[in-house]
Amino acid sequence: RKEVEQDPGPFNVPEGATVAFNCTYSNSASQSFFWYRQDCRKEPKLLMSVYSSGNEDGRFTAQLNRASQYISLLIRDSKLSDSATYLCVVMVSYQLTFGKGTKLSVIP
Amino acid sequence: GAVVSQHPSWVICKSGTSVKIECRSLDFQATTMFWYRQFPKQSLMLMATSNEGSKATYEQGVEKDKFLINHASLTLSTLTVTSAHPEDSSFYICSATQQTRSSYEQYFGPGTRLTVT
Numbered sequence: 001r002k003e004v005e006q007d008p009g010p011f012n013v014p015e016g017a018t019v020a021f022n023c024t025y026s027n028s029a030s031q032s033f034f035w036y037r038q039d040c041r042k043e044p045k046l047l048m049s050v051y052s053s054g055n056e057d058g059r060f061t062a063q064l065n066r067a068s069q070y071i072s073l074l075i076r077d078s079k080l081s082d083s084a085t086y087l088c089v090v091m092v093s094y095q096l097t098f099g100k101g102t103k104l105s106v107i108p
Numbered sequence: 109g110a111v112v113s114q115h116p117s118w119v120i121c122k123s124g125t126s127v128k129i130e131c132r133s134l135d136f137q138a139t140t141m142f143w144y145r146q147f148p149k150q151s152l153m154l155m156a157t158s159n160e161g162s163k164a165t166y167e168q169g170v171e172k173d174k175f176l177i178n179h180a181s182l183t184l185s186t187l188t189v190t191s192a193h194p195e196d197s198s199f200y201i202c203s204a205t206q207q208t209r210s211s212y213e214q215y216f217g218p219g220t221r222l223t224v225t
Contacts, residue, residue: 041199041221042218043216043217043218043219044152045216046214049213087152094140095142095157098151099151
């Protein structure tokens with residue numbers, strides 16, 4: 001079983017749609033959780049950290065369920081500029097493990 | 109957020125030569141930096157953890173004699189790919205950690221695209 005698994009995608013959605021990304025992780029000792037976005041041929045950029053209480057940043061909402069080892073990201077009112085690959089990332093002992101990512105294309 | 113730079117951004121070299129990649133944290137000190145490699149359509153894979161003033165810790169399957177890491181200061185780590193071969197062609201990305209109130213966050217350099225001919 002892979003350490004961090006994500007929806008394989010790709011997701012193709014119209015502008016304004018709501019899109020959800022799901023992720024599961026296998027290491028119960030995982031300490032911190034993040035969503036990164038990566039544009040084509042660029043480095044990953046931190047989108048948001050994910051907390052057990054859930055957190056929201058504008059159109060983005062992240063949720064963490066430690067019991068089921070599940071992380072989610074919801075994007076509301078998607079924009080063309082949201083098109084990217086979204087990476088679920090888990091930290092154990094200050095080392096990051098990345099999921100393979102889910103590619104999102106927002107279509108006009 | 110914190111800024112991490114990498115140099116060069118891309119490099120083409122001949123098989124058998126060595127290439128040095130620099131990673132700098134520009135506005136913060138990083139006692140720990142990480143080196144990743146990403147092949148096309150694959151996820152980032154951690155190669156090694158670089159600690160200032162001590163030897164790097166390499167992940168399983170990464171040859172320490174081939175990928176030399178030096179972390180001589182709190183703002184600079186270097187990765188040297190020695191005797192590069194075409195299979196070493198990849199996107200090499202470094203990151204540096206910054207402690208926030210609630211967690212350690214990693215910030216990535218822009219990456220170095222290496223092509224070995």
